[in-house]
Amino acid sequence: MFAVVMLSGIYGLLSASFFVVMDAVDVAFTEASVGAGISTLLMLTAVAMTGRTEHVTRHKPYLAFAVVFVTGCLLIYGTLDMPYFGSPDAPSHQHVAPRYINDSMQETGMPNMVTSVLASYRGFDTFGEVTVIFTAGIGVLALLSVVRGRESDAEIETLNDSMHEQYLILRIVIKMLIPFILLYAFYVQFHGDFGPGGGFQAGVIFASAIILYVMLFGLGTARRVINQSFIQILSAIGVLIYGCVGLVSILNGGSFLDYSVLSDDALAGQHLGILLIELGVGCTVASVMIIIFFKFAERNEYIQSKNGKST
């Protein structure tokens, strides 16, 4: 199982490089931080909790193979009518895409079309997606929360001492790196209008810095540094900021999520709206990722302490 998890991490990094080759820099950015970073970590924690070995399957997989083979052949037959790879006159490049490419610079004043489409033209979609992420965070909270007694400071100290010797070099290097990772996350957050980046990527990068800290310094120390209920409130605040920007634009006489009315100048309004929305997205994504990791790690600790007591 361990090998499976590591291979899927490598697969995530590889698919990020596919996306760079296909000119999708924003997507590659996200995939590199999510696929190679956070998803591998979560899988590892889950494998640690559920056991490393897998039963040998007793039934023969021929039927499954046949089904998959037939489906694959049918799908490949279906692709014969598709437009060729990279052809500029494919149907997907005809409808709204030329508008986004030609006019988004004048209409929103953002060089990065992906950001302007994400936050302005398709703001509704993104709102929905942020809500899905928030809901997933609530789900993990509901499934994995542990009622935990207060632990004494002495306990934390002894844990820290025992770990101090073990990962000395890693700890020092990570300690130096964390501020830079956080700074980089903020850069990605606020530079998303001009270059690749934005709330989604920044949120994931920010969360990965915190997760690194938790992994090396232990849950107890991290709990004292990061207030759990604050993070939970922050994840809701992100969605709230997003919705409020929409409401404010209604109050200013526009339609929901129409940022042009936020300021006297339409372009400045667009800038302000997109910046605020990216901030909301960043808050929610970062805090949901941190919540998810914390809950997995706490559950792991809980299971281990339970096993320790029973043996």
Place this chain on the structure above:
Amino acid sequence: MILGLYNYWIVVVLMMIGLYIIIAHGNLIKKIVGLNIFQTSVFIFYISIGNVEGGTAPIWGEGITLYSNPLPHVLILTAIVVGIATTALGLALAVRLKEAYGSIEEDDIQAMDDQKTDNKHC
């Protein structure tokens, strides 16, 4: 040239690998890995549709006329982050199942459930 369709074939192969893992493996964590592979194949499908030969990344620049289609990029960018959130939810369910049944093998869980209903009938 029919070889110009190779991007779709890669997607189909990846998708079928994912589907096979979901069907053939009983281990719930492996099923989630399979779902992830399936999901990535859809991502690659969208991004390859958005690609234009000779185009550049969709960031406005002086003198550039041909860009890739930004719309699939937006859709997939958000889908990746939503994907990890839902994967985490799936893993959380697997962890709770492990606690409740002591196993994350589909067959074992099914057997335990069957036994329970049999006992109720008797």
